[in-house]
Amino acid sequence: MQSLFNSSSVGEESSALFAIRMKQWFRILLSVFLAFSLLIGVVYAVGSGLPQAHTVSLSTELPLTPDKLYPKLRNFREFPSWQKNLESVEPVSEISWKEKDTSGDTITYAIVKEEPNRMFETKIMDEDLPFGGSWTFEISETKDGSRLTITENGYVYSPIFRFVAHYVMGNDSSIKTYLEYLNSALNREKVSK
Known part of the structure; x- marks a missing residue:
C-alpha cells in the first residue's frame, strides 16, 4: 500500500507543478499581449498626432x-x-x-x-x-x-x-x-x- 500512496503523491505533485507552469506561461503570454497592445496604442496615438x-x-x-x-x-x-x-x-x-x-x-x-x-x-x-x-x-x-x-x-x-x-x-x-x-x-x- 505504501507504493500506491507514493505514486498517488507523485501524480499530485506533477499536477501541481503543471498548474504552476501553466500559470507562468499564462502570465508571460498576457504580458506579451499587453505590451503589444500598449505598443500599438502608442503608435496609433503618435500617428494620430501627425498630419x-x-x-x-x-x-x-x-x-x-x-x-x-x-x-x-x-x-x-x-x-x-x-x-x-x-x-x-x-x-x-x-x-x-x-x-x-x-x-x-x-x-x-x-x-x-x-x-x-x-x-x-x-x-x-x-x-x-x-x-x-x-x-x-x-x-x-x-x-x-x-x-x-x-x-x-x-x-x-x-x-x-x-x-x-x-x-x-x-x-x-x-x-x-x-x-x-x-x-x-x-x-x-x-x-x-
Missing part, C-alpha cells in the same frame, strides 16, 4: 539633357523595364495607366499637368486606397545634363501607416527608391552604349 498630408522633395543631377530625360520619365509603358518594383503597366489612355507592383497591388495614375521637357505631375486616381497624392517632376537644364526635382504631395489616412511612413520608412522613401531605379537604368544604358 494626414505631407510634402517632400528630392533633387538629383543626371547626365541627360531635358529632351532626353523627359521621355524616359514620361513613357509609362517602359516603366517595368527599369523600375524593379513593377510587374506590369496597363495603359488606360495616353495620359493614364495602371501599375501592378511585384506584390500584386494595382494603382491607377494619370498625368494631370504637363509642360514637355520641363515638368509634369502624376496623380493617384484610385480613391479607395489608404493613401494618395501626386508627384511633380521638374526638369531644368544644367551644364552636364539635367537637374530633376521630384515633389511628393501625399496623404496617409491611417494613423498607424502615418507613423510607419514618418518614423520607420521616411516620407521620402518612395522618391529615393524611384531615383535609385532611375540611376541604375541610366548607368546600364551608358554601359551598353
Whole structure:
C-alpha cells in the first residue's frame, strides 16, 4: 500500500507543478499581449498626432539633357523595364495607366499637368486606397545634363501607416527608391552604349 500512496503523491505533485507552469506561461503570454497592445496604442496615438498630408522633395543631377530625360520619365509603358518594383503597366489612355507592383497591388495614375521637357505631375486616381497624392517632376537644364526635382504631395489616412511612413520608412522613401531605379537604368544604358 505504501507504493500506491507514493505514486498517488507523485501524480499530485506533477499536477501541481503543471498548474504552476501553466500559470507562468499564462502570465508571460498576457504580458506579451499587453505590451503589444500598449505598443500599438502608442503608435496609433503618435500617428494620430501627425498630419494626414505631407510634402517632400528630392533633387538629383543626371547626365541627360531635358529632351532626353523627359521621355524616359514620361513613357509609362517602359516603366517595368527599369523600375524593379513593377510587374506590369496597363495603359488606360495616353495620359493614364495602371501599375501592378511585384506584390500584386494595382494603382491607377494619370498625368494631370504637363509642360514637355520641363515638368509634369502624376496623380493617384484610385480613391479607395489608404493613401494618395501626386508627384511633380521638374526638369531644368544644367551644364552636364539635367537637374530633376521630384515633389511628393501625399496623404496617409491611417494613423498607424502615418507613423510607419514618418518614423520607420521616411516620407521620402518612395522618391529615393524611384531615383535609385532611375540611376541604375541610366548607368546600364551608358554601359551598353
